[in-house]
Amino acid sequence: MSAACVFQGEEDTRNLYKEGDVVIGGLFPVHYSPRSFKPSYQKKPDCFWNFLSFSARALRWTQTMAFAIEEINQRRDLLPRLKLGYHIRDSCDDIPVSLRSSLLLVSGPPDLNANSACRGVPRPVSPVIIGDAASGVSMAILRTLGSFGIPLVSYFASCNCLSNKKEFPTFMRTMPSDAFQIKAIAKLIRYFHWTWVGVIGVESDYARFAIQLFLEESSKYGACAAYVHFYPVLLSKESIADLMQTIRGSTAKVILNFSGESELQTILTECRRQNMTHIQWIASEAWATAKSLWGEFQGLLTGTLGFAIRKAEIPELWEETFNCKLNVSLNRHVHSDAALSRRPCAEEEEAPEAVRSDYSDVSQLRVSYNVYKAVYLVAQALHDMSGCTRGCSSPVSLAFRPQLLHYMKQASFNMLGEQVSFDKNGDPIASYDLMNWQKGPDGSLQLVKVGFYDTSLGGEKELVINDTAIWWHWGQQGPPASVCSASCTPGSRKATRKGEPICCFDCLPCTEGEISNETDSLDCRRCSVETWPNEAQDHCVPKTTEFLSYHGSMGIVLCTCSLFGLFVTMAIFGVFVAYRTTPVVRGNNMELSFLLLIFLSVCFLSGLTFIGEPTDWLCRIRYTTFGISFSLCISCILAKTVVVLMAFRATLPDSRVMRWFGPAQQRASVFLCTCIQIVICLIWLTTRPPLAVRNTRHHSSRIILECVVGSDVGFWSVLGYIGLLACLCFLLAFLARKLPDNFNEAKFITFSMLIFFAVWITFIPVYISTSGQYMVAVHIFAILASAFGILLCIFAPKCYIVLLKPEKNTKKQMMLKK
Numbered sequence: 001m002s003a004a005c006v007f008q009g010e011e012d013t014r015n016l017y018k019e020g021d022v023v024i025g026g027l028f029p030v031h032y033s034p035r036s037f038k039p040s041y042q043k044k045p046d047c048f049w050n051f052l053s054f055s056a057r058a059l060r061w062t063q064t065m066a067f068a069i070e071e072i073n074q075r076r077d078l079l080p081r082l083k084l085g086y087h088i089r090d091s092c093d094d095i096p097v098s099l100r101s102s103l104l105l106v107s108g109p110p111d112l113n114a115n116s117a118c119r120g121v122p123r124p125v126s127p128v129i130i131g132d133a134a135s136g137v138s139m140a141i142l143r144t145l146g147s148f149g150i151p152l153v154s155y156f157a158s159c160n161c162l163s164n165k166k167e168f169p170t171f172m173r174t175m176p177s178d179a180f181q182i183k184a185i186a187k188l189i190r191y192f193h194w195t196w197v198g199v200i201g202v203e204s205d206y207a208r209f210a211i212q213l214f215l216e217e218s219s220k221y222g223a224c225a226a227y228v229h230f231y232p233v234l235l236s237k238e239s240i241a242d243l244m245q246t247i248r249g250s251t252a253k254v255i256l257n258f259s260g261e262s263e264l265q266t267i268l269t270e271c272r273r274q275n276m277t278h279i280q281w282i283a284s285e286a287w288a289t290a291k292s293l294w295g296e297f298q299g300l301l302t303g304t305l306g307f308a309i310r311k312a313e314i315p316e317l318w319e320e321t322f323n324c325k326l327n328v329s330l331n332r333h334v335h336s337d338a339a340l341s342r343r344p345c346a347e348e349e350e351a352p353e354a355v356r357s358d359y360s361d362v363s364q365l366r367v368s369y370n371v372y373k374a375v376y377l378v379a380q381a382l383h384d385m386s387g388c389t390r391g392c393s394s395p396v397s398l399a400f401r402p403q404l405l406h407y408m409k410q411a412s413f414n415m416l417g418e419q420v421s422f423d424k425n426g427d428p429i430a431s432y433d434l435m436n437w438q439k440g441p442d443g444s445l446q447l448v449k450v451g452f453y454d455t456s457l458g459g460e461k462e463l464v465i466n467d468t469a470i471w472w473h474w475g476q477q478g479p480p481a482s483v484c485s486a487s488c489t490p491g492s493r494k495a496t497r498k499g500e501p502i503c504c505f506d507c508l509p510c511t512e513g514e515i516s517n518e519t520d521s522l523d524c525r526r527c528s529v530e531t532w533p534n535e536a537q538d539h540c541v542p543k544t545t546e547f548l549s550y551h552g553s554m555g556i557v558l559c560t561c562s563l564f565g566l567f568v569t570m571a572i573f574g575v576f577v578a579y580r581t582t583p584v585v586r587g588n589n590m591e592l593s594f595l596l597l598i599f600l601s602v603c604f605l606s607g608l609t610f611i612g613e614p615t616d617w618l619c620r621i622r623y624t625t626f627g628i629s630f631s632l633c634i635s636c637i638l639a640k641t642v643v644v645l646m647a648f649r650a651t652l653p654d655s656r657v658m659r660w661f662g663p664a665q666q667r668a669s670v671f672l673c674t675c676i677q678i679v680i681c682l683i684w685l686t687t688r689p690p691l692a693v694r695n696t697r698h699h700s701s702r703i704i705l706e707c708v709v710g711s712d713v714g715f716w717s718v719l720g721y722i723g724l725l726a727c728l729c730f731l732l733a734f735l736a737r738k739l740p741d742n743f744n745e746a747k748f749i750t751f752s753m754l755i756f757f758a759v760w761i762t763f764i765p766v767y768i769s770t771s772g773q774y775m776v777a778v779h780i781f782a783i784l785a786s787a788f789g790i791l792l793c794i795f796a797p798k799c800y801i802v803l804l805k806p807e808k809n810t811k812k813q814m815m816l817k818k
Contacts, residue, residue, distance in 0.1 A: 015104075016066065020073075020085020023124050024378055025105035026065050027131025027141075028058045029093035032262050056292070057367065058133065061155065062088055064314075064368040065130060068375035071316055079383050085124075091132045093262070095140045098132055102141045105129055106150055127404060128153065130374045133367075134260070135159030135206035142168045151405045153377060155370035158285060159206045160213055163425040170405055172426035174370040174377065175309065178206070180430030181285050182213040184307050184453035185256065187463045188282070188434070190221040194254045195503045196484040197282075198247060200229045200267075201258035210258045210284065222520070224484065224503035226252035235266045244270055247279070253482040256282040261290035268297040280473050280480050282306060288435055289366055294445035302439055303473030307432040307453060312369040312416050373420055373428075381407035430455045438471040490517050490538035493524045510537045513700050532701045543696075547705040548611050548773040548780075555611050555773075558780045565604035565787055572795050573597045579802045582809045589643050591663055592636050595670065596794070599632040603787040607780045619690035619707035624681045626783060627718035631677035633790060634725040635670040637749055641732040642669070644746045677721050684714030698771040706772065723760065729753050748793050755789030 017023075032055060069084045087108075089101035108125040129145075132138050133156040142152055146168065154162070154173040162168055163177050189197060199214065201207030207230065215225055229246045231239050247255065257264060264287055271279065277299065283306025287293065293301060365372075384407045412421040422428055434451035451465035472479060488494050488507035493516050495506045510516055510524035515533045527533055531540035549555045576593060579585050585593070606629050609622035643666060688711035695704035709715035730753035736746035763782040770778055801808050 014090065016062065016086065016088040018066070018069070018085045018087075019083075020069075020124075021082045022382060023085040023087050023108075023126050024065075024069065024375065025102070025126030025129035025131070026062070026086060026088035027091040027098060027101055027105070027129060027133075027137075028062045028065075028088065029133050030055055030058045030062060030090045032093040057290075061133075061368055061371045064365075064371045065375055067316070068372050072375070072379050079379055079386065082382065082386065084379065084382075087126055091134075091137060093134055093137065093260070095137055098137045098141060099144055102129060102131075102145060106145060106148065127151075128378050128408075130155065130371065130378070132157065134204075135162060135209075136204045138162065138171070139168070139205060142171055146170055149405070151408060153374045153408070155374050156286075156367050157206075159209050161205060161209045163427055165425055172377070172405075172408055172422065174373040174420075174428055175367075176430035176432070177425075177427045178210045178285075179213055180453075180455055181307055181432065182210060182217050183455075184432055184434075184463065185214060185282065185284075186217040186221060186223070187453070188305065188307075188465075189218060189223050189254070191463065191465060192479040193487075194479075194482040195223045196226050196252045196254075196482050197223060198227050198229075198250055198252040198255040199225045199258075200231065200243065200247075200255060202260070202263045203230050203232050204259075206286070207258040214256065222503065224501040226250045226484070231263070231267075233263060235263070240266060240270050243267065244274060244276070247271075247276065248274075251484065253278060253480045254280045254282060256284070257287075258284045259286065261287045261293055264290075264293065265296075268293065268300055271300055272297065277474070278480075280305075280482070283435075285309065285432070289447055291445050291447075294437070298439060298443070298445070301437050303471055303476075304437040305450075305470070306435055308435045308447075309366045309370060310418075310431045310433055310452075311366050311449075312372075312418070314365055314369065314372060314416070373415060376413065376415060377408055377411055377420070380411045380413050384411065434465060436470050487519050488516075488521065490515075490519060490521070491533075491536050492516060493521050515540055529696050530703070543701060543703045545694075545705055546699070546702045546772055547613050548776045549613070550611055552773070554777055558777060558784070559608060559611055561784050562604050562607040562780070565607075565784060565791070566601055569597055569601045569604060569791060572791070572799060573601075575799055575802060579809075582802060584798050584801050584809045589640055589666070592640050592643065592666060592670075593795075595667075596633060596636040596640070596790075599629060599636060600787055600791055602629040603633055603783060607783045610776050610780045610783075614692040614705050614707045616690075616692050619692050620685060622707065623690050623709065623715065623718065624685065627677055627681055627722065628674060630722050630783075630786075631674045631725065632670065633787075634722060634729060635673035637752070637790070637794070638673065638725055638729045638732070639666045639669050641729055641736065641746060641749050642666075644736045644749075645732060673725060677718065680714070680717050680721060684711055684718070687711060688714065690715075695771070702772075704772040706776070719760070726753055726756050726760075730757070745794070748797060752790045752793035755793065756786045759785045759789065 016026075065088060066086060069086050072078055073083055087105055089105060091098040091101055105126045106129070128151045129141070130153050132141065132154060135154075135157040136159075138152060138154050138157040139159070139162065142162075145152070149170060151170045151172060154171070154175060156175050157173060158175050158178045158181060160177050160179040160182075162171050162173065163179070189195075197218070199211055201211050211228060211230075215228070218225070227246050227250055229243055231243050235243075257267075271277075279300070281301060281304040283304055285307055288306030288308040381404055385403060409422060409426060412419070414420070420428065430453075432453040433449045434453065436448045436450045438446040438448050440446040448469060448471070450469040451463065453463050455462055470479075484501065484504040485506070488505070492507040492509050495508045496502055497504050497506065510533070513533065514524035514526050515537050516524045517538050524537075527540035530543060532543045533539075534541050548558075550559060573594065576585050576590070576597070580590060602625070606622065606625040609618060609625055612618070690707050690710045693706060693708050695706050698704060729749060733746045733749035733753060759782050763778060766778050767775060767782075
């Protein structure tokens with residue numbers, strides 16, 4: 001027998017093969033290695049062919065590929081001149097087995113017909129492979145077959161790394177890239193305000209790339225990973241104990257797992273053994289619809305959330321399963337007469353309950369739909385090639401043409417109401433259903449769609465969630481809280497802890513004058529000059545204005561005292577008018593006494609100008625009124641003191657002093673001294689006059705409406721001039737205090753000036769150290785105290801004699817010597 005006719009390698013009959021003009025290869029993990037399996041490197045890699053390692057889902061995917069090819073062969077509008085075949089092998093979810101199977105696919109299976117002229121000669125090779133389910137397996141196949149330019153179309157490999165066209169130029173998929181799934185998961189976590197999430201994954205390229213993308217994407221929304229833990233595919237006691245310790249040592253209540261269902265079984269078994277039932281699981285797409293986990297771990301997985309690729313109903317597959325035709329069928333393709341002659345489906349066959357096994361369950365066609373689209377992608381590309389290429393008499397030569405991959409990338413077709421197309425990286429448009437694991441009335445798993453994620457919607461509209469439809473773990477009424485630190489309420493800000501993730505922080509109250517009106521605010525902002533924080537420090541309110549008001553208690557007291565002083569002054573004025581002919585009134589310069597009483601009345605009234613809301617004109621009036629009124633009072637007292645001294649000198653022989661200081665000169669001296677003060681006030685008002693201002697410096701929470709003096713020189717000049725007149729009065733009165741009159745007015749003037757000095761010397765430091773309405777109150781108090789001091793010291797003794805001791809109010813008594 002010729003050596004060229006010998007098939008090199010072991011013959012393997014465990015595959016599905018159907019003849020065709022173009023044979024499409026398929027790889028499906030119908031079996032997988034059990035958890036206890038470890039490679040010995042002493043024998044060739046192979047599957048464990050037993051029921052425990054059997055995957056019903058993968059068998060359904062295999063059925064879908066075979067069905068899709070049969071369906072295409074029956075159609076008259078797609079590849080009418082070509083017959084498609086298939087060569088499907090088991091990848092066992094294992095890289096060595098997958099590599100061997102893929103090489104067999106592209107080499108062609110041997111013809112094992114005993115009657116063949118050359119037994120073992122390969123049949124037609126597969127120009128394209130549909131597979132594999134795992135990203136790691138797909139990468140290994142691509143690195144092996146990529147140099148031959150053989151396209152690989154995956155239906156379940158989602159690793160974002162496979163979108164790298166420089167490394168994997170012949171790769172396409174009907175499964176969206178993990179980059180989109182990760183964005184969906186990150187937005188899901190943000191939606192439920194989970195900022196402290198545990199992230200675990202199997203040691204694989206799929207999990208590593210996915211977790212790296214998740215960490216980058218979730219950080220944009222302020223979420224942190226409480227821990228990131230990778231565990232080996234084959235979990236030993238040490239590795240599972242290490243993982244359980246990591247989970248137990250964290251406060252995270254939400255765990256995101258990137259793995260397949262087989263790796264997760266060991267973890268869930270240990271979680272159940274250690275009674276770790278508080279976990280809210282977030283499923284990666286790889287196990288978001290894995291029903292095989294439910295029977296044993298439903299107590300742990302109830303409430304699980306995960307994104308699954310969009311479900312589709314393939315009416316033809318349903319009809320194929322039950323060998324009947326649905327009453328409302330989406331199947332519009334032209335099939336053979338046998339397909340058209342099927343009986344209508346009975347009511348019990350249309351019900352989902354009619355499908356009980358995982359293998360025959362066509363109610364959740366997700367990955368199966370991807371397989372379906374992958375087959376139609378290849379068929380559409382072949383159809384486009386056959387329509388654009390001349391001389392295509394040989395189907396096999398057509399299948400091997402390098403243009404196949406080009407036509408696959410350019411393919412765009414409608415399938416079951418969905419427009420199927422691919423981007424420059426060979427990735428489809430991303431669209432996911434948000435699935436919630438709920439317990440049905442009979443205890444079975446109900447995969448309930450509670451939302452969706454669609455990248456074509458864009459922005460915040462991409463994720464839509466129906467909160468009311470979600471069944472949370474252990475029957476909770478809402479999502480569990482999974483945070484490192486509780487949210488900072490408005491009125492506080494976040495302060496990150498040194499050496500810890502940004503999700504772990506302390507809440508510090510905003511400082512005085514600052515607010516934050518958002519939850520988890522990073523900074524507090526200062527209120528404007530005119531506003532101040534409310535008690536909760538979550539928004540600014542207008543500041544209260546403060547001034548000495550007539551309605552306040554202090555304003556009422558000071559106003560009452562001013563009016564009382566005015567009343568007493570007027571009463572004394574009335575007494576003096578009534579008794580103006582008596583010696584006591586006449587003997588102490590009656591005219592100056594009347595002027596002094598009038599000017600004291602003005603002093604009491606000037607205190608009222610300091611009460612009320614300040615304005616520019618009121619500020620100018622109050623200071624000038626105060627300065628001029630007291631200058632008039634002190635000038636009168638100064639004139640009275642001079643009169644006392646002159647009166648004593650006039651009693652000496654040959655003295656003519658009183659002729660030089662008569663009533664006219666006395667009045668002139670009063671107004672002359674006052675004119676100096678008026679000039680000072682005019683200069684002050686024309687240069688830098690007093691102004692009303694809104695003072696926000698002394699009190700942060702209040703605006704003080706006050707008068708500022710404008711020119712400090714002008715203000716202190718007014719006070720200084722009054723003080724100068726008072727000093728002259730005091731000096732002259734002190735010199736005349738012991739003159740030998742029975743009623744010497746000089747000593748009462750001395751006492752009044754002492755009180756005046758005491759009041760105003762005390763006033764200066766107190767005035768400087770206070771602010772606001774208290775400063776104004778101090779000023780009014782000084783005015784009233786000094787005015788009352790002058791009034792009582794000078795006029796009280798006279799009123800006492802006039803009203804209570806009339807017998808002393810005689811000329812004889814006035815002329816008596818002490």
